[in-house]
Amino acid sequence: MTAPDVSTRVFSRIAAARLKPRPRWMFRALHACSWIAYGLSVLLASVCGALCLLLLGETPWEVAALVARDPRIGVLLALLPLFWFCSLVFALILAFVNARHTRRGYRWHAWTIVVGSLSVSVVLGVFIHVSGIGDRIERSVERKVPPYSTASDERHALWAHPEQGVLAGTVEEMQSGAFLLRDPLGSVWTVDVRMARISRGIMLGTGVSLSLKGTIAGDELFRAVDVRFWRGHLPPARKAGGSSSLQNK
């Protein structure tokens, strides 16, 4: 029986060039890398999801009623959550592509990959949010990315709309059943918290930053029904006292 030509030629070429098969560890490393890439993209999706939850949870939705009067408010309300939501979608697409590139990822139906990645992202994202890791990540982004910091500051300042039932600021002085609060516009409010639901973990005291929901009950008197941590901060001039408006910043 005549030896097949191509086989003989290839075998001779292998022998002449002393070719050797690539080592197994190299392929294992490549396969591990594709799984790591998938894992990282799911983690990224989880973080983006957590930050979406964080920002949506601390949004003063009450000011949305002012959007018709000032469209900029709508942009400020939506911008950062939308940014993280788009990042989440991008990360999930990346996860899908990375999953397909794993060794046997091509066998899975597209929906299996999408639902599986989304489920893991949701579970991990909720954990990241509830554990406070999301808050730390967002503060880190605020510190390191100036444009994000600017957008974030302006977003936090939306809480300074007591006429819409939302107020935020820093406690300046404690009183019985109330405290004095300086808002981002420099005004000092007396906040009545006798009927308020205060979020777990808040120790009311001087220097604490809070966001409040409630109603104006008198001249610079705010009756709060909900008290939470406020991740914003007063502009530097405000902390020292002074009454210039935020718009002049």
Add this chain to the structure above:
Amino acid sequence: MGVPPFLSAADCAHLKDEELARLVLKDKEAFLCLMERYEAKLLRYIRRISAVSTEEAEDVLQEVFLSAYLHIADVDPALSFSSWIYRIAHNRTVSAYRKRAARPQEVPLDGCEDEGDALQLVADADVPLEADRALLRRQVHATLATLPLSQREVLELFYLEGKNYREIGDILRKPSGTVATLLHRAKRAFRDRFSAFHALP
């Protein structure tokens, strides 16, 4: 080429592909056995889906075998060796095919017509059967040559290479469900073209 075979023809014959693939890491002679088993099949497959000449097909096949040799440690135990090497052949052939995209689609039919179940393809596509089987086979191959590559390759693998859905999925790196859909569409396209080109009076 003067290299005494480590493995005799009898050894080759009784070892499975996967066993030979593992042996290659210890002795490259085992690879010669594998090449001899797959040369004819892969050459036919390459020529069918890429419409190249025998010489060009042999060049592609050489690249396929070299790539297989270098990557032999990466044979996936979850799939058959046949699917694995067909996948390499498919990838190399598609690359070669795309470089020649502008060439007229002429399938080199010599030696390809008698293999596979071309008649089954015609029956499955609900095309009335021509009495002359040899003529019918030529018509089948001519029609296949006019189909887009993605449809042609799935029909070739299923009907002419005898692969099942799972194996085709492993070769083309697609889920089995997608293979079933592709096959359905390809059969429909084949039927439409066959009827248009070779309509019975």
